Amino acid sequence: KNEVEQSPQNLTAQEGEFITINCSYSVGISALHWLQQHPGGGIVSLFMLSSGKKKHGRLIATINIQEKHSSLHITASHPRDSAVYICAVRSIGGADGLTFGKGTHLIIQP
Amino acid sequence: DTGVSQNPRHKITKRGQNVTFRCDPISEHNRLYWYRQTLGQGPEFLTYFQNEAQLEKSRLLSDRFSAERPKGSFSTLEIQRTEQGDSAMYLCASSLGGGARLYGYTFGSGTRLTVV
Numbered sequence: 001k002n003e004v005e006q007s008p009q010n011l012t013a014q015e016g017e018f019i020t021i022n023c024s025y026s027v028g029i030s031a032l033h034w035l036q037q038h039p040g041g042g043i044v045s046l047f048m049l050s051s052g053k054k055k056h057g058r059l060i061a062t063i064n065i066q067e068k069h070s071s072l073h074i075t076a077s078h079p080r081d082s083a084v085y086i087c088a089v090r091s092i093g094g095a096d097g098l099t100f101g102k103g104t105h106l107i108i109q110p
Numbered sequence: 111d112t113g114v115s116q117n118p119r120h121k122i123t124k125r126g127q128n129v130t131f132r133c134d135p136i137s138e139h140n141r142l143y144w145y146r147q148t149l150g151q152g153p154e155f156l157t158y159f160q161n162e163a164q165l166e167k168s169r170l171l172s173d174r175f176s177a178e179r180p181k182g183s184f185s186t187l188e189i190q191r192t193e194q195g196d197s198a199m200y201l202c203a204s205s206l207g208g209g210a211r212l213y214g215y216t217f218g219s220g221t222r223l224t225v226v
Contacts, residue, residue, distance in 0.1 A: 004152075033215065043153075043201065043217035086152055097143050097166065100152030 006101035023087030114218035135204030
């Protein structure tokens, strides 16, 4: 079982829809990252969370440490939001690198 | 500063050849990480440096892999006697600080390796 599980694996939605991507993890963490990866490989860090909620533009990320769960929300989705969204965690006491989920492939249709 | 830079962007090599990739992190970042990503999977941690010291190596990093960061700035990842299974995207990231204080985690665009 992966330490970081994301759902759904694939999501296709219409422009304007509210999008939710979920991430569950099984280890104690010091931080959780949400990342966006476009075709061609470039990865952009969207959020780093250790508690609560963060908002940037149309993106909102929340984390519940007790339940070991985080969500990434996109409001008023747009075709340019189409990408792979990856959840990654930094484990407490483990290697200092990130452990990644497999990603959620999001397609927003016009 | 233009972010984390990786070279080359693409590399095609014959099985058995050696390859070397370079990563130039954000200049003030003291931590540098290497990851490998295969098709359809999330990245996997390989190793990281704090300044010039290599502090952690994943068991994924076989003896054919070696990474250096000689002056605490750029880093190189070398793969010797490449195998087809080494075909992947190799990602570099850098950050400032460590532990609970980690700032500016930034990825490069990666080097895509194809072993034929």
